[in-house]
Amino acid sequence: MEMDERKTKILQAIIRNYLETGEPVGSRTISKDTDLNLSSATIRNEMADLEEMGYIIQPHTSAGRIPSDKGYRFYVDTLMEAKEREVADMKDMLLERQDKLEDMLKTVVKYLAKDTQYATMITAPTTHLNKLKFIQLSRVDANHLLAVVVIEGNMIRNRMIDVAEEIDDETMLKLNMLLNTQLNGLAIEQINLSMVAKLKQQAGIHSGVIGDVIDEVIETLSEDKDLEVYTSGTNNIFKYPELADNENASRLISAFEEKEILGDIIQPGDGSEETGIQVYIGGENKNSGMQDCSVVTATYDLGDGMKGTIGIVGPRRMDYDKVVGTLKSIKTKLDDLYRKE
Amino acid sequence: MEMDERKTKILQAIIRNYLETGEPVGSRTISKDTDLNLSSATIRNEMADLEEMGYIIQPHTSAGRIPSDKGYRFYVDTLMEAKEREVADMKDMLLERQDKLEDMLKTVVKYLAKDTQYATMITAPTTHLNKLKFIQLSRVDANHLLAVVVIEGNMIRNRMIDVAEEIDDETMLKLNMLLNTQLNGLAIEQINLSMVAKLKQQAGIHSGVIGDVIDEVIETLSEDKDLEVYTSGTNNIFKYPELADNENASRLISAFEEKEILGDIIQPGDGSEETGIQVYIGGENKNSGMQDCSVVTATYDLGDGMKGTIGIVGPRRMDYDKVVGTLKSIKTKLDDLYRKE
DNA sequence: GTTAGCACTCCTTAACATTGAGTGCTAACA
């Protein structure tokens, strides 16, 4: 059996209706709601076919039909009309709080949750591909040094370093010079052991303390700052009864609390790279706790290798048109943020 | 009518039993479970008295009794045996991740949630009373300066500053000198307008740019970094049916998402300052969303004015003994953390 | 190929009876 235009129209009508109401859709409803001018009996025949083909499911004998994962997949891939939607301007969000990328991400994720009424998350952009822009080592007190590292894109890392013996001004100056001249402009990934050895050698005359300091600075650089993820609107899951039962809710809430699980859920997409938008429907999710959810992710790219992911989690009967449209718009705005300067 | 020893014993038995089972407690149960050797009929008489006095409540005519807020209050104030409990060592948590207070707080709150099986939160210590230890202004590129501020207790703040015109090395040096000599050792609250004016005046010869920079640095200092709160174990609320219904759960989850609401809930205590532990039972909570919860808070003090609050949110029938005991122990450990050095 | 008609399924809801835990009250007892 194969999909013809009429079946397509009927399937679309079923899904549209189900997305709206959340109730199984009967043949009579379709008969009235479409412009096909077919009786409910005819629709019934077609629906039986669609069920056999796996696009729709009957929860029980005397109920209407609901879309299966395959049905949603078909809808998302071929029927959906995701037009870009009007969204708030990222630039405004950035301007409000000068230069704090982190704060902007929090604002974005909050905005998205409010706009879509689903649970949302966003990962901070990756930095390990980024170039070092600036390193500053300063003495805070007798036995504490402060290392501040600025990475391309103006992300800042700092670390307090304990030192046993006091380091004099001259040495500080020399260390700073050394670190900056040797490391600036390098991507963090490019820094390797031989390089560190060379650095230490150049610091040479000074004893182990210097070596320790260099080690700490390097560690600060390569430190895989545990995946930074911001979330918002987790309570939105209670708006959808199919997710709001105790078991599901508890699982989802704790997933949204564990950054690692979140990172798992919104792994950077493997396919459809042209749009940067990914849709995972119900069972398509690899994470076992997400089998009753749909997840839509978008990868944003601030340039200079700073990529991050936005994720939206809702019920299977999520408003895919709206979500994908919104994500497209936001992705575009984020992508353009730093690019044209 | 007044509380005698027998009534007290019965009330205690009712509460103990209810804390365990979560079911209304009947007269027969008490008759058997206590060493009073009284028939259920006698217990019934006493229970009627206790109800009249407001310590217990009957959900409906043919049910047992459950404690009222007043009953819990009596229990917490006079009957509870909160012995300090064995808890993990904070020092170990700190040692794991060198010097990052923030990470330790996250570890503590996670540990607490696991240990108590309630939802937990902890606020980062206040800093506005703290002294400036060190200011470092550095040039990142042609039109960006980076200001790094270290506060007593080694908390670090940084801010990127846009500058219109380039600032030469000499000026940078001078600015750093100026900021450090004038501001170090001051509490943030001590910095006022006349001081800033004086600073600007001293930077004198240089034009407005310097003024801007100083303004930004000052702002970084006084910036009331939006209340930093870490939470954990929010999904624990699903373990308690009285909190797990849709409405309550949704309200609680979103409360735990909004830092402002959290700050509201665990406001630093007003009474019982000798222990630093506060218990709010059900309706005693000011926050309207918390009327079905009990909240226990503890104020910790790292010294140098660095105070923060730990909060534990659970159902009314929370295991007060355990929670208060655990909080006491953790508070003690935190208080001692920096003190003896 | 389409549709009207009809028997059938099975969820939903309401009404009703049953059960059992627990109470309040009364009267008897020590």
Add this chain to the structure above:
DNA sequence: TGTTAGCACTCAATGTTAAGGAGTGCTAAC
């Protein structure tokens, strides 16, 4: 006077049954 046995009563919880209705699948006619 305090304690207790006994008993009628209440009411949530549970189970049963019946009615209602939405929706289906199938058949036969158009």
